[in-house]
Structure formats: structure tokens, C-alpha cells
Amino acid sequence: MNIMEDGPSLIWGVVCLALLISSLAARRLPLGYLAKAGLAWVAIFAALFAVFSFRYEFMSIWERIKADVSGTAGQNVSGDAIELRRQDDGHYWLQVEVNGNPVRFMIDSGASFTAINATTAAETGVQIDANGYPVILSTANGRVAANRGLVKSLRVGPHVITDHQVVVSENFGDTNVLGMNFLDNMQSWKVEANMMVLQP
Structure with a gap:
């Protein structure tokens, strides 16, 4: 004071x-x-x-509560950089807009493709190639079959990725994952201490 x-x-x-x-x-x-x-x-x-x-402390607490509710906790889009703080579960989470709809993703550099569960895909209008051959993926829960899909617009703050290829399956549970094909769209990305910095 x-x-x-x-x-x-x-x-x-x-x-x-x-x-x-x-x-x-x-x-x-x-x-x-x-x-x-x-x-x-x-x-x-x-x-x-x-x-x-203590008005500033109360404002800080309120902002933290809003971030937890909206799914943007630990996320900061500043200029050309996207900064993510490691969460209590040990992962980095990023909320993006999938065809204009907010969706929270876990970032996993061990996954080749962005993976979206079937419920999220239906709610956000992901185009699914139902006629193509399914993709067999190795996950923490074993091997699962998934369909190829396409996200027309993937937005983080002012940054937009168009025609983003994804895989969709009912076997992904409630989690959505941003894989290496998302990170490959970045100019660079790095992890230092408990922070991940994405440079679109």
C-alpha cells in the first residue's frame, strides 16, 4: 500500500x-x-x-477468474508473439477460434496432426472426409481410427491459419490437440523454463 x-x-x-x-x-x-x-x-x-x-489486487484476481472461466488462463497474445504458461497439469494450453468458435487445445509436439474430437468437430463445422480411408493413429489409449478433416479458419488473436488439416475421431475423448502441423505454421516456437513462446 x-x-x-x-x-x-x-x-x-x-x-x-x-x-x-x-x-x-x-x-x-x-x-x-x-x-x-x-x-x-x-x-x-x-x-x-x-x-x-487493494483494488489492483482485486482486479488481478478478477482477471484470473475470468481467464479460468473463458479458458485463456496462462495465455497472452502480445504483438507478434503468443506466450503460454505451463499449467498445473504440466501441459501448455491454447484457446483458438475454429471457424469462429472458441476451442481450447493442448499443444503436443509429439502429435503429427491437429486432432479434434467428434463433438467439437460437429459444433465448429469442421469439414470431414467421410469417404476417404481412415487414418490409424497411435495414442496414449492405444491405436484408434480417425477421419481426415479440414478447418477453414484457425485464429489466435490477429493470427489466422486457413485450410488447416486435422484428424477427427470419437475416440479422442474430450481433449483437442494442436500437433506438429500447427507448430509448422509458426515462424518459430520455443520452450524456456515454464513458458512456451510461439512466433506466427
Whole structure:
């Protein structure tokens, strides 16, 4: 807390409290009532002063809550760079717009292609090649069959990838993965400490 910055507010609060006490005293109310009323107003002023003093901390907490709810926690698009902080599960997550729809992806450099589960593909209008031969993929849950698909627009902030090839399967569970064909669209990408930086 900055004393110089919050000093005028503190003085103003004390003045208001003194005026309030003087007003109550002038009405010649019972001493017990005055004491209770005074303590109540002291508590109110103290709470307001605490909120004002720690307003930046409260704003930071609110921004963190909004990021957790929206799925953009640990994600920062700054200029030409996309910065991702490693999450508690040890992975890097990126929210992108798939054909205009927000979707949260885990980034996996061990996956060859971007993988989208069937539910997400249906909700975002991914074009699926149902007539082509299925692709057999090796996953953590074993080998699964997937269809090839196409995302017309994949957007992260101002950065857009068009006609992005993906694989789609009901066997991917709830997770969507950005694979190497997504990272290959970047000019560069690197991991340092607990940060991943993508340079589109």
C-alpha cells in the first residue's frame, strides 16, 4: 500500500467518520446506541478503505477468474508473439477460434496432426472426409481410427491459419490437440523454463 497515494483518502475517511459521530452526538441518543452505530460505521469505512487500497489486487484476481472461466488462463497474445504458461497439469494450453468458435487445445509436439474430437468437430463445422480411408493413429489409449478433416479458419488473436488439416475421431475423448502441423505454421516456437513462446 502506498501511504502517499492513499493518505488523502484516509484523511477524508477520518473526517467523514468524525462528522458522523458529531451528528449522532448532537441528537443526544443513548450512549449504547451511539457506540453500536459508531462501531458499525467504523467497520463500513474500514471495509471500503480496504477495498480501495487493494483494488489492483482485486482486479488481478478478477482477471484470473475470468481467464479460468473463458479458458485463456496462462495465455497472452502480445504483438507478434503468443506466450503460454505451463499449467498445473504440466501441459501448455491454447484457446483458438475454429471457424469462429472458441476451442481450447493442448499443444503436443509429439502429435503429427491437429486432432479434434467428434463433438467439437460437429459444433465448429469442421469439414470431414467421410469417404476417404481412415487414418490409424497411435495414442496414449492405444491405436484408434480417425477421419481426415479440414478447418477453414484457425485464429489466435490477429493470427489466422486457413485450410488447416486435422484428424477427427470419437475416440479422442474430450481433449483437442494442436500437433506438429500447427507448430509448422509458426515462424518459430520455443520452450524456456515454464513458458512456451510461439512466433506466427
